[in-house]
Amino acid sequence: MIQTIQLFGLPFVDATPSHWYTHIKTILHNNEKAFLVTANPELVLRSLRDPAYKHILQQATFITPDGIGVTAASKRMGKPLTATLPGIETARELLRTADALKKRVFLLGGRPEVMKSLIQQLSIRFPDIQFVGTFHGFGKEEEAAKAIRSVEADLILVALGAPKQEEWIASVYDQVDRGLFIGVGGAFDVWSGHSKRAPKLFRQLKLEWLYRISSHPRGLEKLKDLLLFASLVLRKKTHL
Numbered sequence: 001m002i003q004t005i006q007l008f009g010l011p012f013v014d015a016t017p018s019h020w021y022t023h024i025k026t027i028l029h030n031n032e033k034a035f036l037v038t039a040n041p042e043l044v045l046r047s048l049r050d051p052a053y054k055h056i057l058q059q060a061t062f063i064t065p066d067g068i069g070v071t072a073a074s075k076r077m078g079k080p081l082t083a084t085l086p087g088i089e090t091a092r093e094l095l096r097t098a099d100a101l102k103k104r105v106f107l108l109g110g111r112p113e114v115m116k117s118l119i120q121q122l123s124i125r126f127p128d129i130q131f132v133g134t135f136h137g138f139g140k141e142e143e144a145a146k147a148i149r150s151v152e153a154d155l156i157l158v159a160l161g162a163p164k165q166e167e168w169i170a171s172v173y174d175q176v177d178r179g180l181f182i183g184v185g186g187a188f189d190v191w192s193g194h195s196k197r198a199p200k201l202f203r204q205l206k207l208e209w210l211y212r213i214s215s216h217p218r219g220l221e222k223l224k225d226l227l228l229f230a231s232l233v234l235r236k237k238t239h240l
């Protein structure tokens, strides 16, 4: 049983990483249908600004705290979450399990050249995964939506960034009767070797977010959002 804590109007998973990973592996093992959202401060803010997006998030099976910002906020709000559960780690655990169980995996998102090298990399690291659909994220979304209805995928990784990835998942979710869907943001760029994870020192200091912001094309916008989120949290406000 996974406990949740309500923050900013969203139910966040409150679990240790090992409890959480065991739980999602079981979901995949049992072929249960699920929609996972990994929520960072940017995504939380978007849900506060946009009721339609919030409605989509409320359809998720689980929402995990992705990044130190959400867990720090939970402490300040007096409802401390047990752990941060980074989306990229969750997705990696799912791929490992998919490999061990020879599952059917579907990939959508990233630039065309990223998808090409991603398939090569993943096929080497996870040789027993069956890739039943691989679509890049620049114009292939409709084709992918058609394909997902017939390929019977067990694990569906969607890397279109927020809000597109959650919108795409919500648009197809009711049309399939199986599959664990998860939005993975920039994970394909990292796994394909097109963007590096933050250097170890940043990670050790829990400053991975700072590294990402400074190297992102929309970094300034992201920084502004982060400051707005921090000011909400400092004032213990849960809405804009």
Ligand code: UDP
Pocket: 109, 110, 111, 136, 137, 138, 159, 160, 161, 162, 164, 185, 186, 187, 188, 189
């Ligand atoms: N992406 C995509 N299609 C789009 C927009 C983005 O496939 O129309 C991919 C992009 O290539 C990257 C990932 O989605 O791999 C995350 O994109 P971005 O960095 O813009 O999102 P954020 O980091 O803000 O979540």
